[in-house]
Amino acid sequence: MDEDRARALRRFETLLAASHQVVWKQDLDGELSLLSFTPDDSGGRLWQHESRQAWIEFVHPKDRARLDGEMRTAKNGGSPFTIVVRVREADSPDVYRHVRISAAPVLDGGTVLEWVGTTRDAEEEWRVRTRDRLLARMAQAPTARDLSEAFSVTSAAVVPDLFDALAVFLLRPPGDSAFPSRHAGRYTTAGGRTSVTAPGVPSPPPLPDGFELGPLARQALDEGRTRLLTFPEGRPPGDLVSGLSGTWLERAGATSLALIPVVVDGEPVALASAATCRGNPPPSSADIALLEEVLERMGGPLRRTIEHQSVRATALALQRSLLIPPPTVTGGEVAASYRPASSTAEIGGDWYDALGLSDGALALTIGDIAGHDLVAATAMSQLHGMLRGIIFDRAARQRPSESLSRLDTVAQGLEIAPLVTAVHVVLRRKPSGHWNAVLSNAGHPPPLLIPASAPARYLSTPGGADPPLCVAPGLTRTDWSLELAPGDTLLLYTDGLVEVPGEDIADGLDRLARHTDRASLRALPLAAVIDDLLSRLENQSDDVAIIGFRGT
Numbered sequence: 242m243d244e245d246r247a248r249a250l251r252r253f254e255t256l257l258a259a260s261h262q263v264v265w266k267q268d269l270d271g272e273l274s275l276l277s278f279t280p281d282d283s284g285g286r287l288w289q290h291e292s293r294q295a296w297i298e299f300v301h302p303k304d305r306a307r308l309d310g311e312m313r314t315a316k317n318g319g320s321p322f323t324i325v326v327r328v329r330e331a332d333s334p335d336v337y338r339h340v341r342i343s344a345a346p347v348l349d350g351g352t353v354l355e356w357v358g359t360t361r362d363a364e365e366e367w368r369v370r371t372r373d374r375l376l377a378r379m380a381q382a383p384t385a386r387d388l389s390e391a392f393s394v395t396s397a398a399v400v401p402d403l404f405d406a407l408a409v410f411l412l413r414p415p416g417d418s419a420f421p422s423r424h425a426g427r428y429t430t431a432g433g434r435t436s437v438t439a440p441g442v443p444s445p446p447p448l449p450d451g452f453e454l455g456p457l458a459r460q461a462l463d464e465g466r467t468r469l470l471t472f473p474e475g476r477p478p479g480d481l482v483s484g485l486s487g488t489w490l491e492r493a494g495a496t497s498l499a500l501i502p503v504v505v506d507g508e509p510v511a512l513a514s515a516a517t518c519r520g521n522p523p524p525s526s527a528d529i530a531l532l533e534e535v536l537e538r539m540g541g542p543l544r545r546t547i548e549h550q551s552v553r554a555t556a557l558a559l560q561r562s563l564l565i566p567p568p569t570v571t572g573g574e575v576a577a578s579y580r581p582a583s584s585t586a587e588i589g590g591d592w593y594d595a596l597g598l599s600d601g602a603l604a605l606t607i608g609d610i611a612g613h614d615l616v617a618a619t620a621m622s623q624l625h626g627m628l629r630g631i632i633f634d635r636a637a638r639q640r641p642s643e644s645l646s647r648l649d650t651v652a653q654g655l656e657i658a659p660l661v662t663a664v665h666v667v668l669r670r671k672p673s674g675h676w677n678a679v680l681s682n683a684g685h686p687p688p689l690l691i692p693a694s695a696p697a698r699y700l701s702t703p704g705g706a707d708p709p710l711c712v713a714p715g716l717t718r719t720d721w722s723l724e725l726a727p728g729d730t731l732l733l734y735t736d737g738l739v740e741v742p743g744e745d746i747a748d749g750l751d752r753l754a755r756h757t758d759r760a761s762l763r764a765l766p767l768a769a770v771i772d773d774l775l776s777r778l779e780n781q782s783d784d785v786a787i788i789g790f791r792g793t
Contacts, residue, residue: 262359262360262361263275263359263360263361264357264358264359265357265358265359265360266347266355266356266357266358267296267344267355267356267357267358268355269353269354269355271296271297272296273296297309299328299329300326300327300328300329301326301327301328301329301337301521301522302520302521302522303327303401303521304326304327307324307326308324308326308342311324312344312356315344315345315346316346316353319346319348319351320345321343321344321345322343322344322345323341323342323343324341324342325339325340325341325342325363325366325367326339326340326342327339327340328340328360335522335523336525337522337525338362338364338525339362339363339364339366339367339368340360340361340362340363340364341360341361341362341363341366342358342359342360343358343359343360344356344357344358344359345357345358364527367527368527368531371402371403371531372531372534375398375399375531375535376535376538378394378397378398392409392411392435392511392513392539393435393437395407395409395513395535395536395539396408396409396435396436396437397437398535399515399531399532399535400437400438400439401439401440403515403524403528403531403532404439404499404515404516404517404524404528404532405438405439405442405493405495405516405517405518405519405521406436406437406438406439406442406445406493406495406515406516406518407436407437407513407514407515407516408434408435408436408445408513408514409434409435409436409503409511409512409513409514410434410454410458410511410512410514411434411435411510411511412462412509412510412511412512434448438493438518439518441519442493442518442519443489443492443493445486445489446485446488446489448485449485452483452485453483454483454512455481455482455483455486455487456480456481456482457470457481457482457498457500458482458483458500458512458514461500461501461502461512462502462509462512465502465504465509466502467499467500467501467502467529467533468499468500469497469498469499469500469523469524469529470482470497470498470499470500471496471497471523472495472496472497473496474494474495474496474520475490475491475492475493475494475495476491477490477491477495477498482498486498486514490516493516493518493519494518494519494520495516495517495518496517496518496520496521496522496523497516497517497522497523497524498514498515498516499513499514499515499516499524499529499532500512500513500514501513501514501515501529501532501533501536503536503539513532513536515532561579564577564579564592564593564786567595567788568595568596568597568603570597570603570790571670572670572674572676572792572793573603573668573670573676573790573791573792573793574766574767574790574791574792574793575595575603575605575767575788575789575790576766576767576768576770576771576788576789577593577595577771577786577787577788577789578768578771578772578775578786578787579591579592579593579784579785579786579787580775580778580784580785581784582737582783582784582785590609590610590611590612590617590618590620590621590784591608591609591610591621591735591737591784591785591786592606592607592608592609592610592621592624592625592786593605593606593607593608593733593786593787593788594606594625594628594629594788595788596629596632596633598632598633598667599633600669601669601670602667602668602669603667603668603669603790604632604665604666604667604668605665605666605667605668605731605733605788605790606628606663606664606665606666606733606788607663607664607685607733607734607735607786607787607788608621608624608625608661608662608663608664608685608735609661609662609663609685609735609736609786610624610658610660610661611658611659611660611661612658612659617658620657620658620661623655623657624648624652624657624658624661627648627651627652628644628648628665631644631647631648632644632665632667640667640679640681640720641665641666641667641679641680641681641720642681642707642718642719642720643718644665644681645663645665645681645683645707645710645718646716646717646718648710649683649710649711649714649716649718650714652710652711653710653711653714657711658710658711659711660709660710660711660712661683661709661710661711662683662684662685662686662709662710663682663683663684663685663709663710664680664681664682664683664685664688664733665680665681665683666678666679666680666681666688666731666733666790667679668725668790671724674727674792675724675725675726675727675792676724676725676790676792677722677723677724677725678722678723678724678725678731679720679721679722680700680720680721680722680723681707681718681719681720682701682706682707683706683707683708683709683710683718684706684707684708684709684710685706685709685735686734686735686736686739686746686750687699687700687701687706687750688700688731688732688733689731689732689734689753689754689757690723690725690729690730690731690732691729691730691731691732691757691758691763692726692728692729693726693727693728693729693730693763694728696754696758697754697757697758698754699750699754700721700723702719702721704719707719725790725792726792727792727793728791728792728793729791729792730763730767730770730789730790730791731789731790731791732757732787732788732789733787733788733789734753734774734785734786734787734788735783735784735785735786735787736783737778737783737784737785737786738753738774738775738778738785738787739752739753740783753774756774756777757770757774767789767790767791770789771787771789774787775787
């Protein structure tokens with residue numbers, strides 16, 4: 242029997258030796274004893290087993306709470322558990338390695354006598370799993386509307402798992418096709434910064450205008466490689482970081498700072514600044530390699546985001562170049578405003594115009610071209626110029642419906658746009674001081690009349706608006722007229738002012754009319770009324786143009 246027991250013990254020891262894992266026991270004081278390990282196995286070097294220090298002290302600070310929680314649950318239920326944590330290497334106190342721990346309490350009548358368990362190396366397993374998880378989260382980045390949003394996805398993917406804080410400094414302003422952030426060896430953050438911090442870590446302070454990166458950051462950008470700075474908790478070297486960054490690193494109890502250039506097409510567009518804080522140890526080479534890979538994978542999405550922003554900036558510049566200030570009008574007040582959509586893509590199709598005519602009349606136009614891109618903005622500029630020429634050439638001889646018909650014919654003949662809605666109004670002052678307004682509506686939201694002493698109402702004919710421009714040749718267009726008394730306001734606008742995704746446009750029209758009926762709003766100057774209407778917009782998904790006229 243003794244020989245059988247001895248043979249069984251040898252078989253068990255041989256099995257343990259061949260399993261490439263550490264077998265251990267832990268007493269109730271937390272002291273760990275190794276029962277078996279392979280001398281050349283990395284798992285056997287992960288702690289100083291000769292030390293009488295509690296094993297939990299060798300576990301990474303970020304993982305201690307999880308491990309303690311698993312042990313408490315197992316103790317209460319008497320069941321085993323498995324967990325992956327980082328454990329400090331015996332020969333390198335600042336280096337941690339991922340291991341998979343499987344453990345269970347040894348019970349005697351419900352009382353825990355000790356713990357037994359196994360530990361095996363899990364560094365490669367952790368790296369592959371973490372990499373896949375991070376890249377899966379990064380799948381959101383291709384839909385980012387701007388650089389800040391794209392980098393916010395990155396930051397949220399790595400904090401707090403890899404780092405305690407990640408700030409990305411944007412070196413180029415959104416939509417700028419050049420790289421103006423570097424001057425005479427200095428880098429400025431003209432594009433701003435996005436940051437994410439772990440719970441308990443203070444947020445970085447706001448950046449002042451023209452903030453310049455510190456010496457080590459400039460070196461990382463110049464050399465195009467990662468720089469890692471380690472230091473005692475909360476004591477960064479002031480000669481290597483900016484004053485603002487140094488102050489924050491002190492407050493956060495930082496122990497390291499990794500600076501990683503973000504490069505697109507050979508040019509730096511941002512600098513990622515990752516920190517470990519609250520006394521946590523510096524990142525491992527595997528941590529940094531993962532962050533570098535994530536940022537490198539951002540190249541394609543960032544390139545697309547930059548291209549979208551460049552298109553948006555070009556479209557917006559073209560749009561604004563055509564939206565000239567309204568003319569000064571005797572006996573009347575004209576005000577207008579344009580607000581681009583908050584979305585990168587939704588810009589380019591709306592315009593307004595106010596033109597004083599040779600016979601003293603005033604022409605107002607509001608329009609919206611199908612599409613929200615540079616193509617729509619280009620088409621808008623062409624139609625804007627054409628209608629101006631048509632109006633000015635025959636101001637006294639044609640009605641608004643005729644002007645829109647001529648524009649429709651030319652636009653369809655030249656295939657300028659697939660669909661255009663517009664309202665065109667010609668106002669002439671009468672000897673009485675009132676204004677005669679003649680309007681034509683090509684498929685556009687109805688103009689809003691805000692009388693000085695009556696409820697607001699929308700202007701339309703019994704048959705409704707005419708069809709939009711560019712949908713069919715030779716359509717007959719109509720117009721109608723009304724008289725504006727002093728104090729009456731005529732408001733033209735694009736659908737972005739009243740449309741809410743998922744809601745009937747009639748609800749938005751009703752809201753606008755009720756809002757403009759407020760006495761406090763009517764008492765404001767016309768420009769202030771328009772500003773008030775724009776200020777009510779939230780999460781604006783479409784661009785908005787407004788132009789108004791008020792008799793005085």
